[in-house]
Amino acid sequence: MNRFVPMIALLAVLIMVTAVGCVAPAAPASEMAAEEMMEVVSTGGVTLPDDAAPLDQQVFRSAGIEGKHFDTMRNEYEGFAYESTIEQLAKMGPEGDWHPAAADSWELSEDGRTWTFHLRQDAMWSDGTPVTAEDWVYSFRRYLNPEMANVYAWFLFDLENGEAYNKGEVDVEELGVKLIDDYTFSLTTTVPIPYYMFKINWHAAPVPRHMVEEHGDDWANDPATAPSNGPYRIAEWNRGKNVIFTPNPHYTGRYPATFEQRIQVIIPEVGAPLLQMYQAGDIDGGVGVTGDDLVQVLADPQLSQEAYISVMNRGVYIYMNQRTPPFDNILVRQAFAHAVDRTALCDNVMRGTCIPAHGFLPKDFPCERNDDPELIAYQNYDPELAADLMAQAGYPGGEGFPEMTLFTKEGEFIREAEAIQRMLADNLGVKLTPQNVERAFYVDQMRNGELKVALNRWGADFIDPSNFVDWWDDPAASYFTGWTDEEYRNLIDTARPMAMSTERCDLYHDALKILARDAIGVFVMNPVQAVLYKDYVSGLTLTDDGTLGVYNMMLLDSAYVKE
Amino acid sequence: MTRYVLGRFVGIIGVLFIVSIMIFLMIHSIPGGPFDAMPTTSEFRDIPEHIREKLMAKYGLDKPLYVQYFRYMWAALRGDFGISFRYGEPVTDFISRSWPATAQLGLSAMAIGIPIGIGLGILAALRPNTWLDYLTNVVVITTFVTPVFVVAIMSIIIFAVVLRWLPSGGWGEPKQWILPTFVYALGQIGGMARFTRSSMVDAMQAEFVRTARAKGLRERAVVMRHAFRSASLPLITLLGPMVVNLLLGSFFIEAIFRIPGIGGQITLALYNRDYPVIMALILLWTFAIAIAYLVTDLLYGVVDPRIRVGGTM
Numbered sequence: 001m002n003r004f005v006p007m008i009a010l011l012a013v014l015i016m017v018t019a020v021g022c023v024a025p026a027a028p029a030s031e032m033a034a035e036e037m038m039e040v041v042s043t044g045g046v047t048l049p050d051d052a053a054p055l056d057q058q059v060f061r062s063a064g065i066e067g068k069h070f071d072t073m074r075n076e077y078e079g080f081a082y083e084s085t086i087e088q089l090a091k092m093g094p095e096g097d098w099h100p101a102a103a104d105s106w107e108l109s110e111d112g113r114t115w116t117f118h119l120r121q122d123a124m125w126s127d128g129t130p131v132t133a134e135d136w137v138y139s140f141r142r143y144l145n146p147e148m149a150n151v152y153a154w155f156l157f158d159l160e161n162g163e164a165y166n167k168g169e170v171d172v173e174e175l176g177v178k179l180i181d182d183y184t185f186s187l188t189t190t191v192p193i194p195y196y197m198f199k200i201n202w203h204a205a206p207v208p209r210h211m212v213e214e215h216g217d218d219w220a221n222d223p224a225t226a227p228s229n230g231p232y233r234i235a236e237w238n239r240g241k242n243v244i245f246t247p248n249p250h251y252t253g254r255y256p257a258t259f260e261q262r263i264q265v266i267i268p269e270v271g272a273p274l275l276q277m278y279q280a281g282d283i284d285g286g287v288g289v290t291g292d293d294l295v296q297v298l299a300d301p302q303l304s305q306e307a308y309i310s311v312m313n314r315g316v317y318i319y320m321n322q323r324t325p326p327f328d329n330i331l332v333r334q335a336f337a338h339a340v341d342r343t344a345l346c347d348n349v350m351r352g353t354c355i356p357a358h359g360f361l362p363k364d365f366p367c368e369r370n371d372d373p374e375l376i377a378y379q380n381y382d383p384e385l386a387a388d389l390m391a392q393a394g395y396p397g398g399e400g401f402p403e404m405t406l407f408t409k410e411g412e413f414i415r416e417a418e419a420i421q422r423m424l425a426d427n428l429g430v431k432l433t434p435q436n437v438e439r440a441f442y443v444d445q446m447r448n449g450e451l452k453v454a455l456n457r458w459g460a461d462f463i464d465p466s467n468f469v470d471w472w473d474d475p476a477a478s479y480f481t482g483w484t485d486e487e488y489r490n491l492i493d494t495a496r497p498m499a500m501s502t503e504r505c506d507l508y509h510d511a512l513k514i515l516a517r518d519a520i521g522v523f524v525m526n527p528v529q530a531v532l533y534k535d536y537v538s539g540l541t542l543t544d545d546g547t548l549g550v551y552n553m554m555l556l557d558s559a560y561v562k563e
Numbered sequence: 564m565t566r567y568v569l570g571r572f573v574g575i576i577g578v579l580f581i582v583s584i585m586i587f588l589m590i591h592s593i594p595g596g597p598f599d600a601m602p603t604t605s606e607f608r609d610i611p612e613h614i615r616e617k618l619m620a621k622y623g624l625d626k627p628l629y630v631q632y633f634r635y636m637w638a639a640l641r642g643d644f645g646i647s648f649r650y651g652e653p654v655t656d657f658i659s660r661s662w663p664a665t666a667q668l669g670l671s672a673m674a675i676g677i678p679i680g681i682g683l684g685i686l687a688a689l690r691p692n693t694w695l696d697y698l699t700n701v702v703v704i705t706t707f708v709t710p711v712f713v714v715a716i717m718s719i720i721i722f723a724v725v726l727r728w729l730p731s732g733g734w735g736e737p738k739q740w741i742l743p744t745f746v747y748a749l750g751q752i753g754g755m756a757r758f759t760r761s762s763m764v765d766a767m768q769a770e771f772v773r774t775a776r777a778k779g780l781r782e783r784a785v786v787m788r789h790a791f792r793s794a795s796l797p798l799i800t801l802l803g804p805m806v807v808n809l810l811l812g813s814f815f816i817e818a819i820f821r822i823p824g825i826g827g828q829i830t831l832a833l834y835n836r837d838y839p840v841i842m843a844l845i846l847l848w849t850f851a852i853a854i855a856y857l858v859t860d861l862l863y864g865v866v867d868p869r870i871r872v873g874g875t876m
Contacts, residue, residue, distance in 0.1 A: 068651040149617035151598060151610045167613050221651070239660060240823020241735060265733070269831055271818030273716055273731070280723035280731035438834050440595030447599075476611075 042560075044231060044247040044257030049539065053561045058260040060537065060559065062286035063267045063274060070234060071220035073139045073207045074150060084245050084262050084556075085228035086205030087253060089117050090197060091557075094542055094549030096463065098197055101254065102131070102206075102229065112192030112497070113160075114176075115200075119183040124250040125208050126233035133185040135206035140177040140187070142207065155199070160188045192497040198462035201553075205229065231257040242266055255557045258539070270411070278532055279303070284561075285533035291415075294353045297530050307530035308548045311355055311363045313460035315468065316413065318420070318522035321452045323482035326401060331393035333519035337379040338386035339427040340420055346525055349419040354525040359512050360458075360468055362526045367465040367505035375509075378516040379523060383427040390428045398429025406432040407454035409442040417455045420524070443478060455524075463550060465508040466496050472520060481520060488514050538562040568857070575853040582849045583639075583842070587632050590833075590841050596624070597648040597836040622648070635842065645839030649832070654843045658825060664734050665817070665824030669809035671744045676751030681798070683752065684759025685791065691764060699756060707753035712815040715746050719819070732821035743820040747813065751805070758801050762794040769793065792866060799862050803855035811848055 040048040040055055052058070072086060089103040103117040123131040144153050146168040157163040160176025176188035189196060208227050211219040219225045223234040231253070232245035243264045247257035265283055267274070275296070278287045289297055290312070297303040318336060320327035327333055342356030358379045361368040369375065387397070395401040408417045417434035424430050432453065437445075445451035456479060461467050469492050471477035473484040488511055495507035515521060531548055533540065538561070541554040548555060598610055598618060610618070619625040623634060638645065644654035687699035706714075722742060723731040733739045766772065767790050775785045812826020825844065832840035863870045 066650070068649070146613075146617070149614050149621060151614055151618065153614060154611055163611075166611075238735075240664075241733065265821070266823070267821055268818045268827060269834070271712075271815065271827070272821055273719060273819055276716065276719045276724055277731045277821075280719065280727070282723075282731045282733070438595075440599040440834070440836050441593075442595075443599045444595035 042247070042256070042258050043260055044251065046256050046258045046558075048258060048560045051538070051562050053536070053563045055260055057561050058258070059263065059561070060259045060261075060285070060556065061263040061265055061283045063265045063272070063277065063283050065269050066240065066266045069217075069220035070223075070226045071207060071217065072205060073143050074148060074217065074220070084232040084257075085230045085234055085248075087123075087228075087230040087255075088201040088205055088553070089119075090201055091255075091553040092198070092201065092551055093554050094547075094552040095544070096550065098201075099254075099554065112194070112499075113190075114186050114188045115196060116180070116184065116186040119185075120253060121183050122252045123229060124252065125227035125229055126248040126250055127208075127227040128250050129208065129210055129227070131206060131229050132182050133179055134182070135209050137177050137179045137185050138209045138212075139204075139206045141172050141175060142212070143204075144175065145172075158189050158191070158193055158196075158199075160190050162190075194497070194499050195462060195464035195466070198464060198551075202462060202551075231255050232259075232262055235261075240266055255554075258558060258560045275532075278534075281534075285531075285537050287532045288529050289532065290527050290529050291350070291353050294528065294530050295351050297532070298352075303532065306532050306535055308533065308542075308546075309528065309530045310547055310550075312527045312529045313362045313365060313463075313550060314457050314527055315357065315360045315362055316354070316416070316455065316457045316524050316527065317360065318524065319446075319451075319454040319456040319479060319481065320519075320521070321446075321449060321481060322520070323449055324452075326393070326395070327452065328482075329393050330518055331389045332395070333522070335386045335389035335393060335428055336424065337516075337519040337522045338382045338389065340423050340522060340524060341381045341383075342524055343381070345416065345419050345423075349415060350525075352528070354416075354527045357523050357525050359516055360521065360523050361465060361512060362460070365460070365465065365468070366463060366500065367508045369505070369509050372509070372513075375513055375516055378513070379519065386427050390430075395428075395430070398425075398431070401428075401430045403431045403433070404452050406434045407442060407445070407451055408434065408436045409439050409454075411436060412457070413455045416524075420455065446478065456521075465505070466492065469508060469511050469515075470496070472515060483518075483520050485514060485518075536562045568861075571857050571860075575850065575857070578853055579846060579849055583636065583846060584632065586842060586845050587635070588628070590836075590838055591628060591631075593833075593836070595836060597622075597838065599836070639842075639846075644843040647832075647837055647840050649835045649837045649840070654839045657840065658843060658847070661823055661825040661828065664822050665812035665826050666810055668740070668743055668747060668816070668822060668824065668826075669806075669812060671740065672747035672751060673806065673809050675744065676748035677755055677802075679748070680752040680755025681759045683756040685763055685786070687756065687760045688763030688767060689786065696760075699760070703753045703756045703760075705753075706749050707757065710815075711746065711750050711813065712819060714749060715743075715816060715819040718742050718746050732819065734820075734822045734824075739820075743816050743822060746820075747809075747816050750813075751809070754801070754805070755798075758798060759794070762797045763790060766790040766794040795866055796863065799859055799866065803859035804852060807848070807851045807855045811851060 040052040040058070042048060042055065042058060048058070070085070087102045089101060089106065090098045091101045093099050102120060102123060104120050106115055106117045108115055117136075119131070119133055119136070125131055140156070140159070142148060143150060144156055144159070144162055144166045146166055153166045154163070157166070161170050161174045162176065164170045165172060165175045176190075178186045178188070180186060187196075187200065193199070206229060208219065211225050211227065215225050223237050226234055228234060228248055231248055231251050233248040234243065235246040236244040238244075243266070245262040246260065251257070265277075274287050275289055275293050277283050297307050318340075320333055320336070322328050322333075342358070346352065346354040346356050355363060357363070357370055358376045359368070359370045359372075361370065363370065390396065390398065406417050406421050408414060414434070414436050421432045421434050424432060442451070442454070446454070458468060458479070471479065472481070473488060474480060491507050491511040491514075495504050495511070498504040498507075516523065537559055539558045540548075541552065541557055543549045543552075598615065616625070623631060626634070635645065642655065646653055647657055650657055683699045683702065687696040690696055719731050719742065722729045729742050730739050769790070771793070772785060772790050775789045812824045814827040814830050816822065817824045817826035828840060829844045829848070831837075832844065
C-alpha cells in the first residue's frame, strides 16, 4: 500500500500536468506544474481543498482499546467498531438527520412496522465481491441465530419473532427479516418503533457472507479474510499496537476516503495517559476528556482552542435498592433527593465539569424539559425539608439509619461520591462510606440485591427518550431497583410507538416526573465533556453551531490534514 | 547436586498443583463472572437466561467446579491453556506474543538498573557519611519513594509533551524503548543501591577485610574480591524475585507507555474475569518464582562454598 500511494499521487500529478499543458499552451509548463502540484487528490478519489497537506501526511490517528475481532454483527461491543470500515444503511448527520449510505433509499409501511431498504447496486466488498441484500439478510439472521449465543442479541428482539427465533422456538423464515430481491430487503418490527433507524444503523453492517461461509467466525480475526464495505479497509492489525485502515479500492459510495491512512492506536483498558498522548502529537483527535483533565484543557490556551465542548448524553443519579428498607420508604428517598446540593457539587467540587440536573434526561436530549419548575421542585436542594422528611421516615437526625456503602464503579465519580456522602451526612446525619469497585462485582452485587445505594450513570444508546425511561420498572434491567408502577408503564407504553411530537414528549415528561416525584432515583447531574481535535484536522462535518453533534456519523467523512 | 535439583523440581511441580487448585477455587468464588464484566451486559440489562446458558456451556462453565478443574488441568498438561474470554485467542498465543516486549523491557531495565544500583551502593558504602554517600542517599530515597506511575507520567510530560524528543509511548521502534526502559531502571536503582550499601558497610567492617588489608592487598582487590563477594549474598536473595518481577513486567509501566506486554495482564484479566488468562499467568509466575529461588540457592553455593547444597559437585 505504502509503495503504491505515492505512485498514484505521482501519476495523478503527471496526468494533470499533461492535461493542463494541452489546454493552456501559452503558459510555461514548469510554472503550471508548480501551481498544479498544490492540488491533492486522495487515493479514495477526493480532491482535497487547497490548504491540504501532501498525500503522505493525510493520516488520521485516534486511540481505542483492543477489540476481539472485526465482527460487529456477532457482538457489537466486543468487536472493533469502525465507522470507517463499515457502511451502515444510512448515516446520521450532525443535526440528527439521516443520509443515504449503503441504502439509496428506504420507506416505512403504513402500519409503521416494516422498513424496506433499497441498496446501492454498485456496492462492493473491498475484495471485489458485490454486496447484496442477501449479505444484509444473512447478517441480521446471524445476529439472532441461537447458535451464535450473542449476548447482545436482545438488542434486536423487537424484530418480529426476534426473541422467539433467538430462543429457538421458530424457524428463521418467521423472523421479521425478508429478502425481496438482490438489492432490496425489509425489516419488520413487532410494534411501530419510530426511532428504529437509530438502532439498526448504529453498528449494524453486513458481514461478508462468502467469508463467513468459508472461514466460520474466524473470518473476523484476520484482516485478510475481513473485507469491508466502507470507504476504508483493514490493512493491518498489529495486536496490542494498532489497526491500520487504508482506502478501499472497490468503494464506489457517497463517502470516499479522504485520508490515505486511518490508524487506531491501541491503548490498554486502563491507565493510558490519553491527554498526554494527544499533546505529544501521537494521536490527532477524538480524545474525550472530562473532570480534572477538562479543567486542565479549558485553562490551556492551545488545548482550549482545539476542544469541542458539550454536555454528555449521560444522566448521573443515586441508585437506591427499593426492595428492602430503608429505601423502600419513599420519605427516605425524597429526603435524599432534597439533601444534595447539585449546584455546589458542579460549580465548586467539580469545578464546572458538570451541570446540575433534577430530571433524568440529559440537557438538550429530545423531550428534555429539565427547566420545568414542577420537575425541579420534586428534587430541589432544601436541607430543612430533607431533614424533616428524614424525621418523618423515622430517622430523626439520621438516628437509627443503617450505615452503608455508597458504591461507584470503575474509577468513576469518586470525588462526586465523596461530596454527596458529605452532603448527606451534614443534612441528614446518615453515614455512607464511598467505595469504588470493579464492574463485574458491582453488577453482581446489584443483581443479587446486596448493593443498597450507588452513584450510577446511564448513557444513551440511541437518541430517543425511551432509552432513558424504558428500563426503570423492568426486572430484566441491570439497574432495576425493585420499583414498578402501573401509571408509569402505561405512559411509556403509549409513548413508545408514537411518532415524535409534542404529545409524545408530554407523555415522556409525565413519566420522568413520576421518577422524580417518587424519587426512584436521585437525579444529580450531567457531565460535560471536551473532545479534542488538532487544529490541522480540517473539514470536520459539524453542526450549524460548530459543535460535534450527537452521534454524528459523518464527522470525519470530509476531514483532511491541513498544511 | 543433580539429585538435589531433581528433588527441587518435583517439589515445584507439587507447588504448581497446589497453587492451581487454590487459584481455580479463588477465581471462581469472586462475585461476578466473565459475562458480567462486559460492558454489553451490565450497562443495559442482564443477558437473557437462554443465552447465558449457551455461553456457559460453550466455555464449559456450566459443569461442576471439579470437572472444570480436571478438564483444565488435563488440557494444560498437554499445553492447551484455553482461550482468552477477552481476546478470543489461545492463551498460549497471547502469552507468546506479549511476553517478548515485557522480557526485552525487563532485561534492558536490569542491564541498566542493577549495575548502576550496585555501583552507587558500593561507592556510598566506601565513603560513608561523605557528600557522595548523602547524594546517593538522596537519589536512592527519591527513586525509592516516588511511585513509578508518577515518574512515568512526569517523564512523558517532560520528554514527549514539552521537549518533543521522544514519543509518549507505544512499542516497536527503538526510540519508543527509551523512556519506559529508563523509568523502569530508575525504579530498580533505588532498591538495589540501598541494599548494596547496607550489606557493604557491614562487610567492610568485618575481620576478614582487615586481614586482607593487613596482607597488603590493594584496596580494589579488598573491596571487590573480599568485601563485595561476602556482601553479595543478601543481594542474591534480593535479585531472584526481582529478576522474576522484571521479566513478568510492571502494570503501570506497560499501561502508561502502552506496551503490548503481559505486565498488566494479571490485573486486567482479574478485572475482566478472564479465567484462562488468570490461571495461566499465575501458574507461570509461580513457576518463575520457584525457579528463581532454586537458582538463588545454587548461586549461594557458588559465591560461598560453605553453603553448597546437595554435597560436592
